[in-house]
Amino acid sequence: MGRWRSGATAAAIGAVLVMAGCTADPKPAATPAGGTPTPGGTSSTAPASADGVQHSPNARLVANVPLSKPFDGEHALGSDLAFQGDFAFVGNFQGFTIVDISDPAKPKVVTRVVCPGSQNDISVSGNLLFLSVDEPRDGDTCTSGDGDPAEGWEGIRIFDISDKTKPRYIKSLATDCGSHTHTLVPGKDASKVYLYISSFGPLSGPHCAPPHDSIAVVEVPVQNPAQAKVVSQPVLFHDGEDDSKPGATSGCHDITVYPEKDLAAGACIGNGILMDISDRAQPKVLQQVIDTENFSTWHSATFSNDASRVIFSDELGGGMSPTCDAKTGPLHGADAVYDITADRKLKRRGYFKIPRYQTATENCVSHNGSLIPVPGKTILVQGWYQGGVSVADFTDPDHPKEIAYVDRGPVDPDGGEPRIAGSWSAYYYNGYIYSSDMTKGLDIIAIDDPLTDPAKPVRMDELNPQTQVSYPE
Template sequence: MKRAGLMACLATALFATACASGSSGASPSSEPARAVPAESASPAAGGTARASADLGTDEILHSPNITPIANVPLEAPFDGNRSWNSDLAFQGDYAFAGNYDGFTVHDIADPAHPKVVTRVLCPGGQNDVSVSGDLLFVSVDDPRTDETCQSGRSDPSNASSWEGIRIFDISDKANPKYISAVRTECGSHTHAIAPGPDADTLYLYVSAAGPDPGSTTCPAPHDNISIVEVPVRDPEAAKVVAKPALFKDRQGDEEYGGCHDITVYPAKKLAAAACYGDGYLLDIADPVGPKVLRTVTDRENFSLWHSATFNNAGTKVVFGDELGGGMVATCDSSGHDTKGANAVYEITADRELVRHGYFKIPRPQGASENCVAHNGALIPVPGKDIMVQGWYQGGVSVWDFTDSDHPVEIAFFERGPLRPGLQIGGSWSAYYYNGHIYSSDITKGLDVLRIDDPRTDPAKSVTLKEFNAQTQYAYGD
């Protein structure tokens, strides 16, 4: 979902009330996972027994190679009308789920029976999360009265408004502790962790849109990202150390700039940036001095460049388009297969970006179901290019882009439309982590899916200690 200002996306009206406390910890196993029935299974991916658009409210449909095994619903204090789940991060036996009201720590040691360790109440628009060691970083893209978890929404014209990155100590998973915060220009819609020159330094590439008319926190022009340096041993000293103006010569709307998502691939010294009007390939050999290698545009098919994913070899990058900002039903039967979709770009030897095929889920959704390409990442299958991705109410899709010109869906999971009164829902993000797929459903909580398919089974041998989708790692040969 994008920041209000580019289109009407409700981001400026998400929080009318200040939070009551900084951390609300539910005791371990206080919220048991719900068993999920394998209902309405389709005979094959892409060929459903029932049409997706005809599903009943919350009715489950999935391909036979995916089994939903658990769901952890949202509970108090995340039970408000805007307590929307956002992005996920993973560490060891834990999954961290962002929420517009804070974040949840899940124990996933037994994926079929995940447990809530704690829910931390700390409102702030988006609240995308990432983890590294004992630190958790949270993106706040919403002007607040101050940086604390007790803050309320603020008028962006107020010079004292704050938005940016919050930092928590998660050494005790049951009792995360707020450490500090860093104000960043135009806030932080998302961020990516880039390693520093040694283990004691991390950098956060902060993405945010802007400028916002009348804002003191997001003035014009906004053609840069913010780079935050985090001393791991002294995170309270984290600060902005660079604001490279990477996007001076670009973008469709001259009055709007910044970047939505940046994915870094440290092993290749590359980053891919999806920046509203264009896509970028960046050289990050110097992590505080990234350089633009290539820029690509697609005015005909792309409306909102939203996210980017490299293949493992670093020879391709998938850019996704969030047409309508996540609020619109773009997956209907209109036949616009390249709108609100993914595009596969191959990276040539001289680092040109050459567009090949498009991918969009092949299951038309109903006219009331917000659906568009959203957050996903690779499934670590050596020698293949396969990723899993959230599509809001289009559900979770697993698709293979090994053949760049002819990507194809190989598995899926989805629900029918929301109950009346809800306007946005579905899978915000879906990732493969240590043998299972985890989906952050905006209104339903955490879904756990098992995929059994010879095309993805090799990934079951890969075990990770940490996983942040916007920091890619290399696997296999």
């Protein structure tokens, strides 16, 4: 959730669908009919900083907070981000980190909280912090271990962060099929917030039986979060247990809400959906769209500032495969732009994919991003795993184009099998881009470009990127 101010484990990463083959030699990619020109190229021609990080001339890495003890093990992967005031909250498969970013060039770790649970998707609201757990644990506490696949606990954990140096664990809530991601939704009044719990399956066991075509809605009384409870389990799809048909789904991967507009966009594995959330506890599907030609796993969504469009991403290969290559092409593992029509329907426009081919060892696909608050334009910063951080202008929805990037290069330059690494999430907050790199930690990136400069004076008090708010036009 944001408020704008104008001023001067391997199991959770999870749904691995394919391990793609080797890349071809880079060459110009074809322009698809009705799609977006995506020129080929290699990152080897890009400018590089002293530490070898490749970047466009208008973007540069200014600071990094590395993964250090206790988050320095093989399974301590960085995940999503949230922001509040002078602090960044960095999810990790082993817990979360609070970082002081009052001076973005000199970030400081305030505390690291060990609380294992894949994938620890994170959000903040006032004095509360929420973590998603999408793997069975043998209990709901931060000292829990691996649990029974059928009977283990998984769901949402709630913390009090009024003291940033000593977050306090308040309670947990079990949710069906766990919580792969969650979205914070402010209530119609300030006394409550809601969480839309996205999870997919089904799996064996009483808590995740087929069909799983729903989300869980958690209501949290702000002044008494210990009374948080699941208040509804709305069924969004009615395709039953047969998930073999095009567009069939088994739950949502991620949901982005635009509370001011009473709208939500869901990336729901087999399709994209638009929802009415005027009744926060009972979201209703307005339309479903499928793309059997180009989309594989609908992963996330971002509205334009005026909510006239939505950008969906496709996590082809479950994020594990090297799909940013000539063989895969510009329309798979990409972003797709949809108009929201006057009668609240979705109409597809163009596609976007980063124009730099990656090596056969680099997992690369479209992942989490957010708008850069530029009046009158739709500019998205986005993580692409080992494809790095990309900034693209979607203002012309038929021809989006990249305007800036930072690419750390392959985590394993000497070859071998692709392994999970790179930018999980990249978001713009108060003048800088913050990227949660799964193995390198928190990257802070400066961008200086005439297209993005109007965003520099904009300040936010709080940002959960999946909870969009309008900024001044």
